Amino acid sequence: MKAGSAPFKVSPPLWLLAELTYACPLQCPYCSNPLAFARYRAELDTASWLRVLREARALGACQLGFSGGEPLTRSDLEVLIAEARRLGYYSNLITSGIGMDARRVAALRNAGLDHIQISFQASEPVLNDYLAGTQAFAHKLEMARQVKANGFPMVLCFVIHRHNIEQIELFCELASRLGADYVELANTQYHGWAWLNRQALLPSRAQLEQAEATAHRCQQRYASSMKILYVVADYFEQRPKACVNGWGSVFLDIAPDGTALPCHSAAELPGLSFPNVRNASLAEIWRDSAAFNRFRGFDWMREPCRSCPEKHKDFGGCRCQAYLLTGDPSNADPVCAKSPEHQRVVAFASAAGNTPARPIRFRNNRNSRIYHSVPERSASEHDPSIG
């Protein structure tokens, strides 16, 4: 598509996510990385990342997340942070805490990093280290203390699923003890590894209702010291989330090999070929590439979204969820009660509490080679887990 012929006014990519690597010492079974991460070998080099930072900033990006995988496995992280600071980004490190020590936390501060987000798998070492697939809890605690000691604003992130959903209150207590400024209680989004493990991870509706009530209680209890965000599990909702605030609207994700994506699970969508920063400038990619224009704006929509008065609010929901649950990414997100496929979501969600938990498939190289692609689904396919 030529510049100017885009059907919708293109806004700047305010939010840049730099997924520096898929390497990670942890094995979280809900990881949002692609199942086939073991196949990605060629990571962008330092010079290419520096160019990505400069080009995105020139397009208007101001929030920057360094993520992965575990971004601390990149030894040039401090170089990238320093350039980000010079360019005027507000930068965030999204980390498991593994791969740094007191000295490196201080080095990140000196390089100009603005804040750090550390993830915890659970509120105590036994479950935490089981889910992480490695010993991590004690080190995370120590790193959280270092983060605060170096004057960073600190976000603690807890991904919620049926194995830790009873710990909401403990998460908040832990975060408060560690001096967190923000707490993210995020229900698992069922993409990537979480989709593979959905039957092992999805909590029951009763568990979710309790978790939500507990989270709201904690929000009030800690209102003066930290901000608690509770991200709902949308399988139990009537309307979908405004996924990435609309395709190609504010969010730009660069995968470790340089693939540019409108959201971090978009690579699993069929029929789209995503551009790579090795072959094109970010301006061309963002404004002109077919992939970034595919679901931009509203013209691509079918019914029930096309004539829906709410389309400006949720943009038809998540394209990846539409694909995973209905077989076609152009459909309405079936979380929406107006979707003809909504019953599939309802049936899946209500079966969740009643099926025995399945074994967990950990995110590691071996499993990545076994489960390298998300099973294709079509609306007619029968899956005993749904309906």
Place this chain on the structure above:
Amino acid sequence: MTALTAQTIVRLTPTYRLQWEQMQDAYVLLYPDGMVTLNATAGEILARCDGVHSVAEIIADLQRLYPAADAATQLTADVLEFMEVARNEGWLGTV
């Protein structure tokens, strides 16, 4: 929280960064996991909350920036009202 007075000294909360964004032709407020694009007056007010100048001094400075602004009393009321909002949002603290 006690109400702001002319003598109060306010400053941006340290976890926030205020910055002029050429592309948006506006001040933006950046913080962990969020970003607010400010309207022109809100941006000019926050840009002066430096932990040194008092509310009265900030208002006097804004009066020079907006000479056409209504009587000083109206400007004072507007600035104080916005500062209270910003304080409730956690953007501003007192020194």
